[in-house]
Amino acid sequence: MMGLEVALWRAVAVYRGLALVYAAVVIAANFDGYAHPAAGWGVLAVMVAWTGYAVHAFSDPRRRGWPLLAADLAVATGCVLATVWVETAANIAAGRPTLPVSWVAAAVLAWAVAGGRRLGLTAALVLAAANLLVHVLAGTGRGIGGTTFNGIVLLVLAGLVVGHVVRLAREAEARLARAVELESANRERERLARRIHDSVLQVLAMVQRRGGELGGEAAELGRLAGEQEAALRALIGTSAPAPPRAPDADADLRPLLTAHASASVTVSTPATEVRLPGHAAREVAAAVAAALDNVRRHCGEGARAWVLLEDGPGEVTVSVRDDGPGMAGNRLEEAAADGRLGVAQSIRGRVADLGGEVVIFSAAGEGTEIEMTVPRRPGARPRV
Incomplete structure (x- = not known):
């Protein structure tokens, strides 16, 4: 005014x-x-x-x-x-x-x-x-x-x-x-939803699943954990707008991704540094962590995953591929409708906030590949 x-x-x-x-x-x-x-x-x-x-x-x-x-x-x-x-x-x-x-x-x-x-x-x-x-x-x-x-x-x-x-x-x-105030509040809700999904909701879901497997008093504990998970999902809707962040220094994306390497996860990165603004690098690494968590939860104990980092002239592309059973065509839409926001918020939401895009390839029996492309400059659009 x-x-x-x-x-x-x-x-x-x-x-x-x-x-x-x-x-x-x-x-x-x-x-x-x-x-x-x-x-x-x-x-x-x-x-x-x-x-x-x-x-x-x-x-x-x-x-x-x-x-x-x-x-x-x-x-x-x-x-x-x-x-x-x-x-x-x-x-x-x-x-x-x-x-x-x-x-x-x-x-x-x-x-x-x-x-x-x-x-x-x-x-x-x-x-x-x-x-x-x-x-x-x-x-x-x-x-x-x-x-x-x-x-x-x-x-x-x-x-x-x-x-x-x-x-x-x-x-x-x-x-x-x-409208600006509502957009700011909506972004903050999405950010909190990603953080909660990456930590609290996953722990509650694991307690609910393991409690049901063990039975007895553990089953009751699992039931309570499930109720709290549902209640927490319902609460992800109101929050105060986050204060603007000051820009931070660039970071090499490679060590953030190789930290996820294990016997079942293979990480391939270029020989030279792949630098992004620090906040962008951390968000990409968090999105990769969410994708690998989905592999562990939905593809079974013996599933393998491959993470590939590609350094382009104007954007960076990270692919996460697994050898699991794959997904049906409407699986992600049904999960979002049920309040399970792992892909919608932890992956797509993070990449969209960075001005990038996510493409998911999946077919029954052929595994799933999630390709995340983000621009090097904040707010820029990736090349197509």
Whole structure:
């Protein structure tokens, strides 16, 4: 909201300055025909002084209250009415503009920015009445010309349109701020879901499974663990947005992946360093760990897995392949619908946050391969 407010008041200030220059040109061109030329320059001096003060005063949010708005409208109205004293009745009847010409519209714009179309229309009507009063006081009330009428219409339109646009802009900015807040909260929920899945939920699921196998009191413990797992999954939905992280140093991805090597896991990496931003490297390693955990849980004790790291010119690709039974085509969608978010959050969610993509190849009896591609630069999209 502060950015919009500043931009709107700066726009009004710029208009004041440009309209003042135009008014000065008009007064300089017409002063020799005024009834009181010196008074015309005096009105211009008032306009110059008020423009300088108003630009400074409206730049301070603490001063944008009724006293300043009322003073702004009063000065504009006074400059319009001063036309009766400065100009001749003949010139007024001939359709010459008032002394401040379009400069008075700055007061209408200020009221519209401060309070929307209602206040903008109110200020426009006050100045319209002042324009009409000029002709009445000059004795030319029946000879109101097209110039005066057009000026009044423009003032009314400025108050209505600018006030309406300001209201729409404020509503749009509020909706955008809300959308950003929701997106931030959603990302934090996904991050917490990944962390919980990688630790607490896996332990609870293991306790539930082993308790059921052992029976007796262990079965009751397993049942309680299962209930807590379900309750914890339900709670993964609300959290405060995480504070932004400061960028950290680059890290070599190879040692983070080779740490998973074992008798059943083969890790192949390039001979040279594969560097990523530290946060990105840790997230990729965590996604690989989640994939290997799925192999251990779903493919049996004797299953083998192979991790392959490939270093491309603009992205890094990590593949995790196993020789398990494979998956049915809709297996991942069903798991996500049941609240099992291992692939959806721990793998796809992490890679998506890094601007990358995940491709999964699987067929019954032929194992599963998960291919994760992330860009080297944060926020960049991988090459296709």
